[in-house]
Amino acid sequence: MRGSAPRGEPRRAAITEAALELFVERGFRAVTVDDVARAAGASKATIARFYGGRQGLLTAALELEMDLVFAPVEGARDLPAFAEALHAVVFSPRCLQLLRFVVGETPSTPELGETFRGVVLPRIARAAAPLVARARGTEVDDASTPVAVDELLGDLLGTALLEAMTGGDPAPERLARLRRRALASG
Template sequence: MTRAPNPDRRRDASRKATLAAALELCVERGYAAVTVDAIATRAGVSKATIYRWWPAKSAIVLEAVDEAAPIPETFPDTGDLASDLHAWLSGILGVFHDPRLGPAFTGVLAESQLDANLAHQLRERLINHRVAQLDERMTKARKNSELAPDADLEVALDILHSPIYRRQVLHYPLPDDAYLTRLIALVMRAIGPTRAD
């Protein structure tokens, strides 16, 4: 007796093919030149299927990046805050440096500057829960006296992330490990337990 095809498995295969196609095309053509038509053709699915699942190209690419991004879902906690921050920021840089993910993430980031809804989706899907993990780790560090009791965590978070995104947006070379070490040391001097008042 022939077993009927599993429609859920077929849908999942089509979804994975679509996400893979979006990333491949971003590498080959650049994000701006990728179209839903091209993604559908590469994935072997219909445009109607794609539009049932995603409202636009940007949503496909955002989901693809989110699923493939190497940034850990939980913030590292080795007991050494500086080391944990270095690992975290290295994970963000890993997305930009990844030849498969970098063009896609950069494209979504650029488009989000002109599309408030996409910016909201970017924050909701990729950014907010990860920043919450960082904030939780920093709050714990403050409670454990790794940081000053009045350390301004909101400003510290902005300082830690800003150089990466500023350099990416303005096409400067991205920070290397030595730069990250200097950046983290600067922040730790500013908000660490022995900082100068």
Template sequence: MPRTTLNDLSAEAAAPKRSRRKEARPGELLEAALDLFVEKGFAATRVDEVAARAGVSKGTLFLYFPSKEELFKAVVRENIAGRFAEWNTELESFVGTTSDVLRYCYQVWWERIGATKASGITKLMFSEAQNFPEIAQFYQQEVILPGRALVRRILQRGVERGEFQAIDLDYGTYIVLAPMMFLMLWNNSMGPCSLPDENFSPEEYLRTQVDNMLHGLCIRPGPAATPPPVACCPPPSTSS
């Protein structure tokens, strides 16, 4: 039986480390790319900067992502688009009123997207989509359309259960999405530059928005019976 040497053991110990490092590289590249895309925008971000921040060579980056466009698409899928399957499953299994669904929707969105660096991708798309039509079309297909479809399902649920008024569901989706869009743009533009005494809470803002929204969506009880009018002055007395 061959004898195991210290060199053999060292090689065995080193192999898993190299393997883990190779597997970790795509994740490290996506994290570095997200940081730079949000900080600098799509046009100004260079792939060699992404590789340097991830601690690999530009050649290594191109082994995983053949272009900056494909790198950006992978960032969007990793941080936003890849979540829609999970969210649709949660909606299907949700037990509770549709008002509860909306409140949960905002809470989960804020925790998983709005309060993270991924929210900066929306600001990037608003500012650069017109200059990069291929990226804009990708974002439309992978993020905007699935997002609107999910919100539409929520509103349809409320209408079918008799909880919400029958509204134009296509335009109703924008009512739900507007507060999210505002927060993503605010947090990645004016928010960090706010005055020190401005106490703006994103969580409180979302609670206020959903309260106002539900007051407009929920079916109201019918009007109470109108009491008979009361005479403003007693009728004149009759004398015999």
């Protein structure tokens, strides 16, 4: 294959993109494998082979969304750049739409919340951990690093995220103030 993507990868990517759009647009419970197959021009057998079922499809869709929007956060070289990139991603209309979707669907579809907690939250923590450890002069595997990451994320997002989730628009100066305070306390 000389450096090309493995056979089937473009097909899998198209199915994952179709599933992501349908899940966000309609909600996880409202979307069937048949809906995704129709939207992607794929068969149910192909979806079953690639994903195993709806849960695998959801996991792939969330991972795709993270790949699409999270590169600036994962590419941050220091905590100030991480904080700024995290705010840009989390407070973007697309991310807020996805968060609202997850929060709204999780009570009736607990596996959605489990998938979100298993895909999205660890990825954010993995991006922050080396930067936090470096800033604190510790190692990533130091027992205090996860606590420091949790505190940083809480300070960065705080009530501004709740405000945004409920339709408010946190002012850029408020977000800048949150970043300054979070970085000063880290």
